[in-house]
Amino acid sequence: MSITALAVIPNTTIQAPGLFVYSGIVECVFKGADGIIVRDTLSFVLSSPRISLAIEPVQASCIVSPASFAYDGNVNDALWAVDTTSVTTTQEDRGTGTAALEVFANLAVRGANGVILRVNYTVFVKQ
Numbered sequence: 001m002s003i004t005a006l007a008v009i010p011n012t013t014i015q016a017p018g019l020f021v022y023s024g025i026v027e028c029v030f031k032g033a034d035g036i037i038v039r040d041t042l043s044f045v046l047s048s049p050r051i052s053l054a055i056e057p058v059q060a061s062c063i064v065s066p067a068s069f070a071y072d073g074n075v076n077d078a079l080w081a082v083d084t085t086s087v088t089t090t091q092e093d094r095g096t097g098t099a100a101l102e103v104f105a106n107l108a109v110r111g112a113n114g115v116i117l118r119v120n121y122t123v124f125v126k127q
Contacts (some may be wrong), residue, residue, distance in 0.1 A: 003030045003107065005044035013049060022101070022123040023127055027065055030116040032109035037079060038052060039108045042119065045090060049074070049126055050098035059126040062087040064105040068118035079110035087123055101125070 010024035032038050032040075051058065062085045069080045083106040089099035103121055 003028050003040050003042040005042060008044050008046070010046070010048075014030065018126060020051070020125045020127055022121075022125070024121060026119050026121060028116065028119065030107055030109055032079075032111045032114035034112035037108050037110045039083065039106060042105045042107055043102060044121075045100050045102050046123065047091065047100040050093075050096075050100055051089070052127055053092060053094075053097045053099055055127065058089050058099070058101045060101065060123060062121060062123045064102050064103065064119050064121050066116055066118075067120045069109075069114070069116045070112050073113040075111070078114050079108060079116060080116055081108040082106070082119070083108055 005026050005028055007027040014021040026044050033094055064082050064085045068081050071078050086104045088102050090102040091100040107116055109116055
């Protein structure tokens with residue numbers, strides 16, 4: 001089961017010659033369980049602006065980190081983590097030669113009252 005992205009709130013895209021930087025916040029609700037580490041994947045699509053597919057393979061990387069997390073109750077051995085991240089193209093349109101980006105973040109939470117509510121993302125694309 002994957003984590004649902006409730007909202008993707010982008011910042012202004014930064015462009016430099018040959019480099020695009022996309023960043024923002026993703027709202028989600030990912031809860032832990034008592035005594036175990038719960039792991040699952042959050043995925044979300046950055047549909048605007050679309051990237052060019054003129055140079056393939058597309059060179060992209062991403063960073064995701066917890067932005068808002070909580071523990072509702074007594075804290076004992078809590079954990080919030082981003083284990084791995086990746087980015088790929090999706091919704092490719094060969095007619096226009098463009099695609100959207102899809103970001104994947106493997107999250108982890110320990111504790112029945114632990115929750116991740118938001119994550120930050122930064123995606124770098126060489127164009």
